[in-house]
Amino acid sequence: xxxxxxxxxxxxxxxxxxxxxxxxxxxxxxxxxxxxxxxxxxxxxxxxxxxxxxxxxxxxxxxxxxxxxxxxxxxxxxxxxxxxxxxxxxxxxxxxxxxxxxxxxxxxxxxxxxxxxxxxxxxxxxxxxxxxxxxxxxxxxxxxxxxxxxxxxxxxxxxxxxxxxxxxxxxxxxxxxxxxxxxxxxxxxxxxxxxxxxxxxxxxxxxxxxxxxxxxxxxxxxxxxxxxxxxxxxxxxxxxxxxxxxxxxxxxxxxxxxxxxxxxxxxxxxxxxxxxxxxxxxxxxx
Amino acid sequence: xxxxxxxxxxxxxxxxxxxxxxxxxxxxxxxxxxxxxxxxxxxxxxxxxxxxxxxxxxxxxxxxxxxxxxxxxxxxxxxxxxxxxxxxxxxxxxxxxxxxxxxxxxxxxxxxxxxxxxxxxxxxxxxxxxxxxxxxxxxxxxxxxxxxxxxxxxxxxxxxxxxxxxxxxxxxxxxxxxxxxxxxxxxxxxxxxxxxxxxxxxxxxxxxxxxxxxxxxxxxxxxxxxxxxxxxxxxxxxxxxxxxxxxxxx
Amino acid sequence: xxxxxxxxxxxxxxxxxxxxxxxxxxxxxxxxxxxxxxxxxxxxxxxxxxxxxxxxxxxxxxxxxxxxxxxxxxxxxxxxxxxxxxxxxxxxxxxxxxxxxxxxxxxxxxxxxxxxxxxxxxxxxxxxxxxxxxxxxxxxxxxxxxxxxxxxxxxxxxxxxxxxxxxxxxxxxxxxxxxxxxxxxxxxxxxxxxxxxxxxxxxxxxxxxxxxxxxxxxxxxxxxxxxxxxxxxxxxxxxxxxxxxxxxxxxxxxxxxxxxxxxxxxxxxxxxxxxxxxxxxxxxxxxxxxxxxxxxxxxxxxxxxxxxxxxxxxxxxxxxxx
Numbered sequence: 001x002x003x004x005x006x007x008x009x010x011x012x013x014x015x016x017x018x019x020x021x022x023x024x025x026x027x028x029x030x031x032x033x034x035x036x037x038x039x040x041x042x043x044x045x046x047x048x049x050x051x052x053x054x055x056x057x058x059x060x061x062x063x064x065x066x067x068x069x070x071x072x073x074x075x076x077x078x079x080x081x082x083x084x085x086x087x088x089x090x091x092x093x094x095x096x097x098x099x100x101x102x103x104x105x106x107x108x109x110x111x112x113x114x115x116x117x118x119x120x121x122x123x124x125x126x127x128x129x130x131x132x133x134x135x136x137x138x139x140x141x142x143x144x145x146x147x148x149x150x151x152x153x154x155x156x157x158x159x160x161x162x163x164x165x166x167x168x169x170x171x172x173x174x175x176x177x178x179x180x181x182x183x184x185x186x187x188x189x190x191x192x193x194x195x196x197x198x199x200x201x202x203x204x205x206x207x208x209x210x211x212x213x214x215x216x217x218x219x220x221x222x223x224x225x226x227x228x229x230x231x232x233x234x235x236x237x238x239x240x241x242x243x244x245x246x247x248x249x250x251x252x253x254x255x256x257x258x259x260x261x262x263x264x265x266x267x268x269x270x271x272x273x274x275x276x277x278x279x280x281x282x283x284x285x286x
Numbered sequence: 287x288x289x290x291x292x293x294x295x296x297x298x299x300x301x302x303x304x305x306x307x308x309x310x311x312x313x314x315x316x317x318x319x320x321x322x323x324x325x326x327x328x329x330x331x332x333x334x335x336x337x338x339x340x341x342x343x344x345x346x347x348x349x350x351x352x353x354x355x356x357x358x359x360x361x362x363x364x365x366x367x368x369x370x371x372x373x374x375x376x377x378x379x380x381x382x383x384x385x386x387x388x389x390x391x392x393x394x395x396x397x398x399x400x401x402x403x404x405x406x407x408x409x410x411x412x413x414x415x416x417x418x419x420x421x422x423x424x425x426x427x428x429x430x431x432x433x434x435x436x437x438x439x440x441x442x443x444x445x446x447x448x449x450x451x452x453x454x455x456x457x458x459x460x461x462x463x464x465x466x467x468x469x470x471x472x473x474x475x476x477x478x479x480x481x482x483x484x485x486x487x488x489x490x491x492x493x494x495x496x497x498x499x500x501x502x503x504x505x506x507x508x509x510x511x512x513x514x515x516x517x518x519x520x521x522x523x524x525x526x527x528x529x530x531x532x533x534x535x536x
Numbered sequence: 537x538x539x540x541x542x543x544x545x546x547x548x549x550x551x552x553x554x555x556x557x558x559x560x561x562x563x564x565x566x567x568x569x570x571x572x573x574x575x576x577x578x579x580x581x582x583x584x585x586x587x588x589x590x591x592x593x594x595x596x597x598x599x600x601x602x603x604x605x606x607x608x609x610x611x612x613x614x615x616x617x618x619x620x621x622x623x624x625x626x627x628x629x630x631x632x633x634x635x636x637x638x639x640x641x642x643x644x645x646x647x648x649x650x651x652x653x654x655x656x657x658x659x660x661x662x663x664x665x666x667x668x669x670x671x672x673x674x675x676x677x678x679x680x681x682x683x684x685x686x687x688x689x690x691x692x693x694x695x696x697x698x699x700x701x702x703x704x705x706x707x708x709x710x711x712x713x714x715x716x717x718x719x720x721x722x723x724x725x726x727x728x729x730x731x732x733x734x735x736x737x738x739x740x741x742x743x744x745x746x747x748x749x750x751x752x753x754x755x756x757x758x759x760x761x762x763x764x765x766x767x768x769x770x771x772x773x774x775x776x777x778x779x780x781x782x783x784x785x786x787x788x789x790x791x792x793x794x795x796x797x798x799x800x801x802x803x804x805x806x807x808x809x810x811x812x813x814x815x816x817x818x819x820x821x822x823x824x825x826x827x828x829x830x831x832x833x834x835x836x837x838x839x840x841x842x843x844x845x846x847x848x849x850x851x852x853x854x855x856x857x858x
Contacts, residue, residue, distance in 0.1 A: 036648050087836050093647045094594045095835050098789060101782055102832035109824025222659060225652055233649070260667050260674070267660035274653045275641050335736060361738035369736075375729035377794075386726045389719050390738030397719050436737060 003133065008251040010134045014144040016247020018205055020240035021147040022220050023227035024154065025198035031234025032171040032191045034093075035085060038100040041221030042107035043196050047073060047203025048212045049111070052120050062124050062208050063146065069204045070197050077196025081189040089188070111214035121211040143205040150201060151240055154194075158236070167191050171234075226270045232280025241282060287346075288313045288444055288475050289334075294343035296326075296333050296499075303329040305499040306343070311444075316470055317477045318490030318507070322520060326499035327479045328370055331446050334477075335367050336360040348443060364392035366442035368433035370449045370479070374421035381417035383432055384408055384439045391440020400439070407439045411465055427458045431465075438469060445469065447478040451485055459485065487511065495519065544858025545713045548800045549706060552578060555804070556702035565691075568698055570811065572766070576759055577803035579705040581787040582712045582796075583755040588785070589794035590721055591748045592728030593643065594651045596781055597658030601631035601756040602763070603775030604661065607671055609761025610770045614679050615670075619686065620693075624700065624761045631757025632750045639746035646731070655778065662776035676771030697766045701759065708755050713796045715751070716858065724748055725794070786831050792841030796858045801842060 026040045037043075050069035054060040060068070084103050088095035126138025158164040169177040170187045178184045203217065223246060230245050231238025246266065253262050273281065289311040296304040304326040311317055319327050332338045334345060339354040346352070352360055366387070375383050381404055388400035388407075395403060408414040411431040416424065421432060430450050437445055447466070451459050463485060470476055480486040486493065487507040495503040495510060497519040503510050510516055540546065556575060559568035584598045605627030612623040642653050666674045687693035715721045723744045726734035735741050764770040783806070791802025809830075813823035838845050847854050 030648070034648070036652070084832060084836070088839075091839060092592070093651065094588070094785070094789070094793075095839055097594060097596070097648075097651060098785060099832055099835045102828045102835065105824050105828030105831065109822055109826075109828060112824070113821045222655070225655060229652065229656075233652075258667070260663070263663035264660060264667060267656050267663055271642075271653055271656040271660060274645060274649060274656065278645065278649055337732070337736065357732075357735040358738050358740045361736060367736060369733070373730050373733040375726050375733065377729055378725060382722065382725075386722055386734070386739065387737050389722060390726075390734075390740075392738075394738075397722070400719070440738060 004255055005252065007134045007136070008255055009248065010131070010251075011136060011140070012248040012251020013244060014136065014140045014247070015209075015250065016244035017144040017147045017151075017240070018202065018209075018243070019223060019227055019246050020231075020243025021150055021198065021205065022202040023224035023231070023239040023243060024151065024236050025195035025202070026221075026224045027228040027231065027234055027239045028154075028198065028236050029192055029195035030228070031236070032167060032195075033085070033089060033188055035089070035096040035100065036093075037192075037195065038097055038221075039080065039103040039107060040199055040224060041217030041219075042104050042111065042214075043073065043076065043199040043217065044203035044206070044220050045111065045212070045214050045217030046076070046107065047200030048207040048216065049115060049120075049214070050200065051204035051207045052122050052212075055122050055124060062122050062204070063142065066146065066201055066204045069200050073197035073200030074193040076200070077193035078189045080196065081192035085192060086185065086189070108214065115214050117213045117215055119211045119213055120207075122207050124208065137209070139209045143209050146205055147202070150198070151236075154198070154236060163187075163190065223266075226266050228280075229270050229273050229278075230281055232282055233278075235280060235282070238280050238282050242280070245281075287311070288348055290344075290346040291334070292344040292346065294330070294333055294340045294345060296329055296338055297341045303499050304333060304340075304496075307496070307499075307501050308343075309494055309501065309504065311475060311477065313443075313475055314470070314473060315475055315492060316466075316490050317475075318486040318493040319477055319479045319496065320486065320493055320510070320516075321496035325496040327496055328448055329499075330496065331367060331448055331477075331479065334360075335365055335446060358390070361390065361440065362392060362394065364441070364443035365446070366391065366437035366440045366444070367446035368430070368437050368448055368450055370452070372426070372429040372433050374424065374429050374432055376420065376422035378421055379418055380413055380421055380424065380432060381405070381408065383421050384417075384435045387436035387439035388441075391442065393441055403439050403441070404435075407435045410438070410468065411435045412461065427454050430454065430462070434462075434465065438474075442474060444475045444477070447476060447480075449479055449481065451480055451482050463489065542713075542717075542858070543856045544796060545710070547856065548709050548713075548797045551800060551804075552702075552705055552709060556705070559698070565694070568694070570807075572698055572701060574804055574807045575701050575705045576763060577784070577787060577807050578800050579701070579708045579759055580756055581784050581791075581799035581803040582705075582708045583752045584784050585752075585788050585793060585795075585799045586712060586715060586724075587748050587752040588788055589792075589798070590716060590724040590728065591745055593745065593749075594647075594785075595654045595752070596651045596785070597654035597656075597778065598752065598756060598784060599778065599781040600654075600658040600661050600776060601635065601753040602760040602780075603658075603665075603772075604634055604760070605631045605757030606760030606764040606770055606775050607665060610677055610679070610764045611671060613761075613765060614677055614683065617683075620696065620761070620765055621700065623765070624758050627761035628754045628758040631760070632754040635750045635753035636746065639749040640742060643742065643745040643749060658776050658778060658781065662772050665772045665775070672770075674772060676769060676775075679765070679768040681768075694766060697762050701762050704755065704758055704762075709796065709800065711751065711755075712799075713858065715748075716796055720744065720747070728794070786827075789831075789839070789841055790834060792843035792845070792847075795841070795843040795847070798841050798843040805842075 029035055029037050047069050051062050051065040054065040055062050084099045088099050126142055128135055129138050129141050166182045166187050169182055170184050174184050227239055227242035227246050231242030250262055287310050291309050294307045321327050333340045336355045336357040344353045384404035385400045388395050388403040408417050411434055413431050451462055490507055493507050493510045495516050503513045503516045555571055559571050587593050587595050608630045609623040609627035612618045612626055645653050665671055684690045684693045723739040726739050727741050731741055787802040787806045788799045792798030813819040813826055819826055843857050847857055
């Protein structure tokens, strides 16, 4: 039994860390401006294609490509903030849900025309890695390591830098932050940019470990919802925990029952947690 | 006895906002509720009408134990209130706002009867000319009147008024005072939170003073105003003391 | 009843009835298909509007009721061999029951949390159905063509489905109007504006919200049965398509949330536009982009929707457009 479980747990933990990063941008944006970014999935998909195109067309190492994708994600997010989010920030929830969904439609529509919906994969192998009885691919280990590094960098950025502190101040109370001279629009735009950047980078990492299409982002957007609710909506560190839980569920459950039951379990858990502990399992109350 | 408040305490985490408050209220009375900012007056209101369930104690309204009832149950028993920070239903018309009060209040009227009551109440508070405007288009003084109209339209036995005079100019205060007297004459019992001293001293039959959530004095307006404990409580808060002095001069 | 004399009621009814009768002239089957889609959108959007527009709760997963009704209806017709017109109410009652069971729990959540929960419910239901073998699992179910014999052949069966949908659509509009003009509807709108203040005024919010949720689930349940019977095939992916849910939100927004006429016009316009884009050489492939841009412009610049905007701009129209 343990022989079967151990590899599942390791795989679950590795992908779980990446899942944490996948959801981090979504939860960061929600925590700061109370907006659920429904273009999250397509931005993940753009990150996938960014790394793929850089590697396939110009031979850029995928892990180096991530840096370029990160920059692109940041710029995209800032632009998207001013075009689609800024105006509806104080409107009812439906407005920001629909405006970000409009961006989703635009990306998916254009992406389908340009890239079709055929599967792609980044053909770049890091070989196999063996820890004792467990063997996994180097790409998975690398993805988990990069995801952890990005998470750590985000944490330090929010805690230690001036901009990070401003972001937290605006998240806490936009009005009083403005009174203290923090330019809230600019801070919000940058925060949205960072959220998009995280999504794009996570997409880039996913591209190194599995095949994808322009529509793959949607799957991860749904997973992100589950993760952020597990970890507490608006709590980036909670996202990592939520990601690990989801990764473990996906790793362990198939050992005991059919894989198709995994999503049933995930979404039932998701609704249950929303109902019983809407602040998430780790209770970071706002 | 229309209302009996028995040892009511409300805690938020470690903070005790209302502590062992006990008092009774006779039908037809106007009771003034005084106290410095943060004394727990609004929290007490919130306990009375069910927005918060008290941590301890009991609330008996017209012989019925309503402790921990949801606000809508309390409202339907005939206890209405206004909010210190006005809460108009913005995208509904002024009239519709008041119709909600009449439809879902003590009598639970049908739409047609409720509309009649609403028009009558709007006339009473002087908003009848604006009944077709959206509630969001009113100014603050008008929104305060709207709060009052909604509460009145439910034909309550007991009305809780939370600072309905704050932010109004002198003429508006006078108008509102006249309205409150009219309401009282109709037999509605009133508890009012107010900072404008001369108003509350004039209107109230009896006054309660809260400080740090505790009841520190009660009695006739003249007695309470002389009470050294009350004066100290206010002087402990320079802003309020100043306000008190200011009011004396008017 | 005096309601029938109100243009706010008969205007949308007349529009829908006129559109519904159109394909009957000349027995035009392809036009019937177009109008079927349009009527279905009108009815689904109007049902959604009762929770979204009147009550202010953003249901992102309203399609779950359509899918559930569809599945149960399909099962009753194809596996149990019952008549379609018996299966339709079964779908509706099943959807309404689900809403009743979920309502009191889910409707405690507000704003974005509620929206997320509705997405979760839809996804959970889809994932569950994939695992249920008696409903065909991941590949779904097909209707045996011999079933149509009971209705006098496929053509008759399709017309029957069409007329049933037309009747349901008219019914939805009547219900939507009556709810809006009732004391119950006023309570819903009070909840939409400020739920806590509404409760303080005596509105029993949990009961009112659940009732609105049940009504807005019942009709999609009926319609799901008709749609999948007409299609002759049902799959988890098509029954619980989140995208369709969002399209319905867009239709309601286009026309004007909280109005009776808005979802009717919004749905008709959206489907017409979609049809045009899909058949145009230029936009065939980019229809999603065009729809996205349009949605963005509306949300940013006319959030009240067409009918809301007209009512706001031209006060005399308020009696005419509810």
